[in-house]
Structures are given as structure tokens and as C-alpha cells.
Amino acid sequence: MIVKEINDIRRINLHLHTNVSDGLLSPAELVKQAKQLPLDLISITDHDTADAYKMLHGEYAPLRILPGMEISSMHQGHDVHILAYGCDFSNAALQEMTDMYLQGRKNRAIRMIELLADMGIKIKLEDVIAVAGSRELIVRPHIAQILVKKGYVATKNEAFEKYIGNFKPAFVPKPELKVDSVIKIIQDAGGFAVIAHPGKLVNPAYVHTFIEMGLDGIEVWHPDHYQAEVDAYIALAQKNGLFMTAGSDYHGDIERNNLFDMVPATDLILGSVRELYQEYKCRSAKR
Numbered sequence: 001m002i003v004k005e006i007n008d009i010r011r012i013n014l015h016l017h018t019n020v021s022d023g024l025l026s027p028a029e030l031v032k033q034a035k036q037l038p039l040d041l042i043s044i045t046d047h048d049t050a051d052a053y054k055m056l057h058g059e060y061a062p063l064r065i066l067p068g069m070e071i072s073s074m075h076q077g078h079d080v081h082i083l084a085y086g087c088d089f090s091n092a093a094l095q096e097m098t099d100m101y102l103q104g105r106k107n108r109a110i111r112m113i114e115l116l117a118d119m120g121i122k123i124k125l126e127d128v129i130a131v132a133g134s135r136e137l138i139v140r141p142h143i144a145q146i147l148v149k150k151g152y153v154a155t156k157n158e159a160f161e162k163y164i165g166n167f168k169p170a171f172v173p174k175p176e177l178k179v180d181s182v183i184k185i186i187q188d189a190g191g192f193a194v195i196a197h198p199g200k201l202v203n204p205a206y207v208h209t210f211i212e213m214g215l216d217g218i219e220v221w222h223p224d225h226y227q228a229e230v231d232a233y234i235a236l237a238q239k240n241g242l243f244m245t246a247g248s249d250y251h252g253d254i255e256r257n258n259l260f261d262m263v264p265a266t267d268l269i270l271g272s273v274r275e276l277y278q279e280y281k282c283r284s285a286k287r
Contacts, residue, residue, distance in 0.1 A: 006274045006277060006278045006281075007274065008040065009040045009041045009064065009270065009273065009274050009277065010040055010262075010270060011037070011038065011039045011040045011041075011262035012039065012040060012041045012042070012246060012262060012263060012265055012270065012273055013034070013039055013041075013042050013043075013246075013247055013248055013250070013260070013261070013262060013263050014041070014042065014043040014045070014066060014068070014083075014085070014219075014245045014246060014247040014263075014273065015043065015045050015070070015083065015196065015219065015222070015245075015246075015247020015248060015249045015250070016030060016034075016042055016043065016044050016045060016247065016248070016249075016250045016260070017044070017045065017046055017047070017070075017249070017250060017251045017252075018030050018044055018046055018052045019133060020046045020049060020051050020052040020055070020133060020137065021046035021047040021048070021049060021137055021139060022046075022047060022139045022141045022142065022251060023046070023250070023251045023252050023253075024251060024252025024253055025252050026055070027044060027052040027053070027055045027056050028055065028056065030042075030044065031056060031060055031063065031065070033260060034063055034260075035060065035063045037260075037261060037262065038062070038063065039063060039261075039262055040062070040063070040064060041063075041064045041065070041066060041273065041277060042063065042064075042065055042066070043065065043066040043067070043068035043083075043085060043247070044065070044067075044068060044069075045068040045069055045070040045083055045196075045247070046069055046070065046137075047069070047070050047071075047072065047137070047139055048069065048070070048071055048072055048098055048101040048102070048105070048137070049069060049098055049101075049102070049137055050067065050068075050069045050087075050089045050098070051137075053067055053089065064277070066085055066086060066276070066277055066280060067085070067086060067087065067089070067280075068083060068084060068085045068086070068087075069083075069084050069087075069098075070082070070083055070084075070196055071083075071084050071097075071182050071186070072101065072174060072176045073176050073177055073178060073179045073181075073182040074176040074177070074178055074179070075178065075179045075206055075209070075210075076203075076206075078201070078202040078203070078206075079166075079176070080179050080195075080201065080206070080210075081195075081196040081197065082179065082182050082183065082186065082193050082194065082195060082196060083193075083194040083195070083196045083217075083219060083245070083247075084182075084186040084189075084191050084192070084193060084194075085191055085192045085194060085217075085245075085276065085280065086190065086191045086192055086276075086279075086280035086283060086284065087186060087189040087190060087191030088189050088190045088191070088287055089189075091185075091188065091189035091190070093185050093188060093189065094185055094186075094188075094189040097177065097182075097185055100175065101174070101175065101176075102136070102137055104174055104175035105137060105138045105139065105174055106136060106138055108138075108172045108173075108174050108175075109125065109128055109138040109142075109143060110125060111172045112140075112143060112164060112170050112171070112172050113125055113128070113143070115169065115170040115172070116147075116163060116170045119163075119169060119170070121147070121152050121163070121170075122150075123143070123146045123147065123150055123152075127146050127149075128142050128143055128146055131145050131146065140160070140164050141156055141253070143159070143164055144156035144159035144160060144164060147159040147163070147164075156253070179210055179213060180213045180214075183210070183213055183214050183215060184214075187214065187216070190283055190284075190287065192216040192217060192243060192276060192279075192280070193214070193215055193216045193217070194215070194216060194217035194218065194219055194243065194245050195207055195210055195215055195217070195218050195219060196219050196222075196249075197219055197222040197224055197225070197249065198218060198219065198229075198233060199222065199224055199225040199226070199229045199233075200222075200224055207233075207236070211236075211240050211242070215242065216242060216243055217237065217242045217243030217244060217245055217272075217276065218233050218236065218237045218242055218243075218244060218245070219233075219245045219246065219247060220233040220234050220237060220244045220245065220246060220269060221245075221246035221247075221263055221264065221265060221269060222246070222247065222248075222249060223248055223249060223259055224249075234268065234269070237272070243272050243273075243275065243276045244268070244269045244272040244273070245269070245272070245273060245276065246263040246264075246265040246269050246273070247263060248260065248261070248263055
């Protein structure tokens, strides 16, 4: 039964964001749209939180969902995102990490608002929290949204370019664990650690270091990857026996990645995704 369920997976998108972090759609709206397309397998990968899954209720067949999140980490002073698939979200260490990130993001927002105020740009924390949602998971696009609303900038991209982008006047780094620590926490929680959009890494060679740290997979297809990069990551995954995934990094924002459809995954990538999903189903059945 599991084999039949796995083999008919063809239309996938394993990198999607909801308004629980910095996406536009609610979890229910995203799932509804995925069913209408229709997609066979998706993963909601909000930043540093799995709370979207608490908001999903009922049966979504024939759509299948691989639980996930996109976890922030740091390597040699640079931001690195790790996709965590199939974790036991009740794992204590995983919860401790996401709770730390939640508070750290709020503290960061407070400091960024203070820096903006020093430049004569007045926005309120409560306004940012209002767009961030009930859990108050604040990411920089929420601050950018308020800057647009208040008329300080015309677009969110302008907010990043002028004020809150990396190393801009109001930039404050968020607290992050090192990559090897995040990989271990994911795997100890029964999940799979997959490097997100490796083509966006500051140093492309980092991916080899992460493989040595025990990485489980590579997001080989991403809208920011050139075809030559996709081919190279496929070859690297095959050489090291790693899972291959593909996702559009959908946010629902016209200023950011806005593809919500099946990603153009080859049969080779689809085969690896099916293996990943089957392994997740086997592990989850034993919990």
C-alpha cells in the first residue's frame, strides 16, 4: 500500500511558506490551493517554526504532506538555511531551539526598530507584531511591510536595500546555532537535514563542508539555481548518496519567489523524493 502511495507522486513542491512566518497564505489556504492545482506532495517549510501544522485539521487526500520547516543556522559568520523534513516536532531539543529563535527574533526586531528610530524612522513594535501573527514570529519582511505602509519606502525590496538588509544601517543579526548543531538536532528528532538553495550560499564550497557534517540531502532545484547548478548538485548528491529535493520557496509576494505550482523535477529527482517520503513514513510509523 505504501509503495503504491509513493509511486504515484509526480507533482511536488517541497519548499513553501505560509503566514505563520513570512508567507502570504494561511496554512489552510496553501493546502487548499495545492489540492486545486493539484499537487501530489508538498512541504510547508516556515522559518524556524512548525506551527503551521497545528493549524491543519482533517483529511487532505489525495494530497500528501511531508512535515518540514526551514531552520536558520550560521557558518563562518554567514547565514545558512537547513530544510528539516520529517522531524518529530515534540522533540525537546528541537522545541528548545525553535523557542530560542522565536525570542531571539523578537529581541532583534526591538533593536532594529531602535536603530530605525535613531534615523528618524518611527515604527512601533506592536504594528510589526500585528502583521507577524499570533505567535509573534517576526522576520525582516514584517518590518519592511510596516516601512512600506508608513510611507518610508515604496517597496519591501527598497526597505532591505536602504535599511534592513544584511549590513545595512538598521541590520541586526539574528541568533543562530552553527550548522553542525542544527543538523544534529534535526537528525536526533528523527528528521532529515537538507541544505536549502545551496546556490545562494556566500561560498559555494560550503556545501562540501556540510556534507562532511552529515547532511542528508540537497535542494537541487530552486528558482534561483541555473541549470548548470542543478546538474552539479544532482551529481554531488549522487556521488555522496544524498537525497535530492526540489521546491519553489513560495511566499506569495510579488517581490519575492512567487511560484506555486509543481516544480520541474526530473524523474531522477522525483525518485529521490519518493525514497525520502517513504523513509519518513516508515520512521513515523515507529514513533
